[in-house]
Amino acid sequence: MSANASHNVSLAALGCFASPPASYVFTGFTVTNTLLLLPLSLAVLSFLFRRRREPMSPLDVFTYHMAAMELIGVGGSLSCCCGAALRRATLTLVGCNAFAIVSCVKMLFHMLTCVERYLAVVHPVLYLRLSRSGGGAVRNVAIGCVWAAFSGLTALRVLLDRDFNMILFFCNLVLALAVSSFCSLSVLRALRRPGPGAGAGPGAGAGPGADGGGKPDALKRKAFVTIAAIGAVLMLRFSGNLVCLSLASSGALGGAAGCVARASGVWFCLPSSYVLPLLFLHRAGKLPRFNHHGK
Known part of the structure; x- marks a missing residue:
């Protein structure tokens, strides 16, 4: 039973991604x-590896x-x-599953x-106590x-129905958005x-604590920017994938064309892949263009 299911899924994956329009879309992605x-992921890993003896913040980890x-x-998409190009169903199945699982789990x-x-x-x-x-x-x-979770989904991916995998993806995405x-x-x-002390009077901010009050606000603003950036890319991903999946499943x-619509949804995954590495490089001072205003 499971062997037949795996075979059917592999043929479905090969048939969709091997069709010339959809294969062009996914190859471009x-x-x-x-x-x-x-290069961005390797730069982050290299930078953190050089600093492995220094204490790292939870965000860096x-x-x-x-x-x-x-x-x-990336290896899965390749x-x-x-x-798809070589018409190898097993290679297509393994690669597509690896890419799909990473796309789902990384939202955690x-x-x-x-x-x-x-x-x-x-x-x-x-937070300090913890x-x-x-x-x-x-x-x-x-x-x-x-x-x-990544290992468990890797083991279950072939056994589960494709519709269930899509439901799991959207449930995880909705949870991340919430x-x-x-x-x-x-x-x-x-x-x-x-x-x-913010409302203590006109001269309240002129004492020794005036500078200290600005630092917590700056930390709050940085935290808000980080969370808002993550929320924005997740919302873009949710909206784009929902539209593409609706078009592919509508029967219209x-x-x-349905394969093209389904394959086009992967493009909305790009921003969510870049947000954490770019925020890390920004914190590390490796993006001078974005640091100019802070100076």
């Missing part, structure tokens, strides 16, 4: 993704693991393209980033759960809330 994301997972996704790192920034801004006392009493262990357990939206609104509320398009 793979080339773009490889040329842009592969999340970005490090996501960059490593992105390498698997295998999918090569399998987006959620962890949002939750970490939310705790740091909205619950700073709890940081001093085993916060690294909690972070490592969360990262381990992400990789466990988490990022909640964290973004909570941080925005904390940012708009006056800090200690033919077989080849």
